Amino acid sequence: xxxxxCTALIAVALFATFFPASVLGQEPVKLTFWSWRxxxxxxxxxxxxxxQTRNPGIKIEFIPFRAPxxxxxxxxxxxxxxxxxxxxxxxxxxxxxxAAPGFIAPLDFEQVPELKRFPLxxxxxxxxxxxxxxxxxxxATQTLVIFYNKKIFAQHNLTVPKTWDQFLTVMRTLKDKGxxxxxxxxxxxxxxxxxxxxxxxxxxxxTTFFEAxxxxxxxxxxxxxxxxxxxxxxxxxxxxxxxxxxxxxxxxQMFINEQAAMFIGGSWEIGFFKAQNKNLExxxxxxxxxxxxxxxxxxxxxxxxxxINAKTPHMEAALKFIRFTATLEFGQMFTxxxxxxxxxxGVVVRNPQLQxxxxxxxxxxxxxxxxGFRWQAPTGSxxxxxxxxxxxxxxxxxxxxxxxxxxGLSSWIDAFRGR
Amino acid sequence: xxxxxxxxxxIFLAPAVVLFAAFVTYxxxxxxxxxxxxxxxxxxxxxxxxxxxxRLFTTFPYPRLLVGAFWHNVVVFGLTMLIQNITGxxxxxxxxxxxxxARAYRAIFFLPVTLSLVIVGFLWGLFxxxxxxxxxxxxxxxxxxxxxxxxLGEPETALITLTLINAWRWVGFPTIVFLAGINAVPExxxxxxxxxxxxxxxxxxxxxxxxxxxxxxxxVILTFIGSFNWFELPYVVQGVSGAPxxxxxxxxxxxxxxxxxxxxxxxxxxxxxxxxxxxxxxxxVTVSTVGAVFLRRREVEMG
Numbered sequence: 001x002x003x004x005x006c007t008a009l010i011a012v013a014l015f016a017t018f019f020p021a022s023v024l025g026q027e028p029v030k031l032t033f034w035s036w037r038x039x040x041x042x043x044x045x046x047x048x049x050x051x052q053t054r055n056p057g058i059k060i061e062f063i064p065f066r067a068p069x070x071x072x073x074x075x076x077x078x079x080x081x082x083x084x085x086x087x088x089x090x091x092x093x094x095x096x097x098x099a100a101p102g103f104i105a106p107l108d109f110e111q112v113p114e115l116k117r118f119p120l121x122x123x124x125x126x127x128x129x130x131x132x133x134x135x136x137x138x139x140a141t142q143t144l145v146i147f148y149n150k151k152i153f154a155q156h157n158l159t160v161p162k163t164w165d166q167f168l169t170v171m172r173t174l175k176d177k178g179x180x181x182x183x184x185x186x187x188x189x190x191x192x193x194x195x196x197x198x199x200x201x202x203x204x205x206x207t208t209f210f211e212a213x214x215x216x217x218x219x220x221x222x223x224x225x226x227x228x229x230x231x232x233x234x235x236x237x238x239x240x241x242x243x244x245x246x247x248x249x250x251x252x253q254m255f256i257n258e259q260a261a262m263f264i265g266g267s268w269e270i271g272f273f274k275a276q277n278k279n280l281e282x283x284x285x286x287x288x289x290x291x292x293x294x295x296x297x298x299x300x301x302x303x304x305x306x307x308i309n310a311k312t313p314h315m316e317a318a319l320k321f322i323r324f325t326a327t328l329e330f331g332q333m334f335t336x337x338x339x340x341x342x343x344x345x346g347v348v349v350r351n352p353q354l355q356x357x358x359x360x361x362x363x364x365x366x367x368x369x370x371x372g373f374r375w376q377a378p379t380g381s382x383x384x385x386x387x388x389x390x391x392x393x394x395x396x397x398x399x400x401x402x403x404x405x406x407x408g409l410s411s412w413i414d415a416f417r418g419r
Numbered sequence: 420x421x422x423x424x425x426x427x428x429x430i431f432l433a434p435a436v437v438l439f440a441a442f443v444t445y446x447x448x449x450x451x452x453x454x455x456x457x458x459x460x461x462x463x464x465x466x467x468x469x470x471x472x473x474r475l476f477t478t479f480p481y482p483r484l485l486v487g488a489f490w491h492n493v494v495v496f497g498l499t500m501l502i503q504n505i506t507g508x509x510x511x512x513x514x515x516x517x518x519x520x521a522r523a524y525r526a527i528f529f530l531p532v533t534l535s536l537v538i539v540g541f542l543w544g545l546f547x548x549x550x551x552x553x554x555x556x557x558x559x560x561x562x563x564x565x566x567x568x569x570x571l572g573e574p575e576t577a578l579i580t581l582t583l584i585n586a587w588r589w590v591g592f593p594t595i596v597f598l599a600g601i602n603a604v605p606e607x608x609x610x611x612x613x614x615x616x617x618x619x620x621x622x623x624x625x626x627x628x629x630x631x632x633x634x635x636x637x638x639v640i641l642t643f644i645g646s647f648n649w650f651e652l653p654y655v656v657q658g659v660s661g662a663p664x665x666x667x668x669x670x671x672x673x674x675x676x677x678x679x680x681x682x683x684x685x686x687x688x689x690x691x692x693x694x695x696x697x698x699x700x701x702x703x704v705t706v707s708t709v710g711a712v713f714l715r716r717r718e719v720e721m722g
Contacts (some may be wrong), residue, residue, distance in 0.1 A: 070682075071679065071687070094686070097686050100460045103462070186663065187569075244663055245547065250551065375686075377686045385660065386662075386665055389662060390574070390664035
C-alpha cells in the first residue's frame, strides 16, 4: 500500500516536472515588478489580479522595498545585470539617472499608443533629457497645497483665507485661542522645500519665473525669488514650538490628531489622513496670493513612472502590462483606491478633497526644483533644502539661500556661471 | 610537524581571510577604481583620472561640505574623548574600589552598549521631540522651561546632542576596558606604594595611570576610528542629509549621500562619492597607524 502511494506520488511529481502548464497551453511568463510603495501593495496586487485574469499567460509579482533604500537596491540590481522586468521609477532627474545610461527601455507611441493622450507636462516627467525619448508611463501627478481642519475652523468662526494677510490673521486668531495654527516643522529639509513650493510661487510669479530661470535668463539670486522665500519666515511664529525639531511624522500626527489646524504638504496625504483618522474633516486650499483678485498658483509635478528593464527577456509581456497601466480603467482604479490623481487623462475624481485639488490645477506651475533642477548632482533640491533649514533656523538670510543655490547649480548649469 | 602546523594555521585563518577579502578589501579596491572613472547616472563611463578628486576639492559645494563634515568628525572625536572616555575612566576608578552594588552598576553602565543602535537613536529621537518628547516636558515641569529647545533641530545644539546620545550608549565600553586594566594592576604595587605613604591620588596617578596606558591606547584608537567612521547614529536620528543645514554632517553621511543619493532629493554621484570613501580610508589608515605607534611608545611594561 505504502509503496503504491509512493510510486503514485513520484509519478505525479515527474509528470508535473516534465509537463508543466504546457499541457494546458503555453507556460506562463513570470514578471517581477519592483517598487518603493510598500503601503500600496494591496492596490497593486488587485490590479495585477485583474490583469492576470485577462492575460492568463502572464504572472506578475509585485515586490516593494523600503523607500529610503529603493534607489540603492535598484541601482545594484540593474548594474549587476539583474533587476526586475517592470520598474517603478521616479520622474525627471530621478528617472534620468537610470534612463540615460541605458538601463530602461525607451517607449514610443507605437508600442504604447495610450501615451498619445497624456498631457505634455506629465510626459515631461517621463522624458530623458539626453535623447528626448519617453521611458515610462506616468502614474500620478501631485499638487502642493494647504490642508485645514474644518472643525477647528468652524469652532473659531474662521473661513478659508483669500489673501496672504487674511492667512496671517487666521493663524494669529488660532494662536491667540491656544491652537497650534500650522503643523509644519523643519527637521527634515524636504518638508521645507514643499513649504516653499506652496508659499513662494504666488510671490515669484509662478511659471513666468520658472521659464526664465530654466532658460538661464535669470538665477535664484533674483530678488523676486528670494523675497518669495522670505515670506516663509512670516509663518515661523505659527509653527509648533521648537519647529526646527519637528519631523515629518510629528507633523502628520499633529494634524491627524487635530492638535494643529493646518498642514502644508502634498496631495498624496489625502489617502493617509483619511486612513489614519476616519473622523477627521479636512479641506484643501491653495496658498493665498497677495491680492484677492489673483488666482493662486499651485506647484504640481509628475510623481513617477512605470518603466521596463532594457534587459528583460520578456519584453512583449512587460509591454502588455505597461499598456495596461496607461488605460483609463487602471487610472480610475488608481484614483479610487489610493485617493491620488492618476496621470491617465479622463479619470473621474470622486474624492471631495481631490476634486478641489483638481480644480486648483487649472493654474499650476512646475514644482520648481524637482521639475527644473534635479537633473545632475548637486541638485537644486539638495541645495535648497539645507539652505532653507539655515534660513528657518535664522543662520542664513533669504538672499544667502538664493546665492548658495545658484552657486551650487552653476557647477552643471552653464548659464548660472559667472552671473 | 612544522608543515602540519602551518596547514592548520592556514585552515583556521582561511574563513576570516576570505570574509575580510570579500567584504573589506574588495570594496575598498572597487571604491578606488570607481573614483577614477566618470559616471553617467548609475552607468560607469570612461577613465577619468583624478577628475573626481579635483571636483571634490574645487567645485562648490563639495569643498565646503568636505571640510565641514571633517571638522564635525574632529569635534565628535574631541567631545567623545572628553565626555565619554573621561566619564568611563571615572566610573572605572569608582567601580574598582568595589563600592556597594558594584556588580549591579557594572551591568547597568554596560546595558546601553548592548542595545541596538537603531533603537537607541529612535528612543532618543522620541525623548527629544519638541512636541511629544519627555525632555522638554520635564524641563518645563521643574521650572526650566526656558531651556527647552529643539535639541536636534537647531544648528547650535544638534551635533552636541548627538554626541551625548552616542556617549550615553557607549560609556559602558571604556568603563569595562579601564576596569579590566585597573584590576590587572598587581595588588602588591598598590600595597607597597601605600606602605611608603603614598596618598590615594598618588597611587592613582603614579601607579594605576601608567599601567593603564595599553587600555588608553586601545580606547583612543577605537574612539578615533568610531568618530571618523561615524554614520549609524546620525543616519538614524537626523537622516542622510546632516540636518539642520549640514550641522550634523559627518564624512560617513557625506559619502553615503553623495554615492547613493538622498531619497527623492539628490542624485547619485558615484565618482565623487567613491573619492570621498578613498580619502576617508587613507586618513583612517594613516592616523591609526601613526597613533598606534606613538601611543605604544608611552606604554609601560609590567613585570
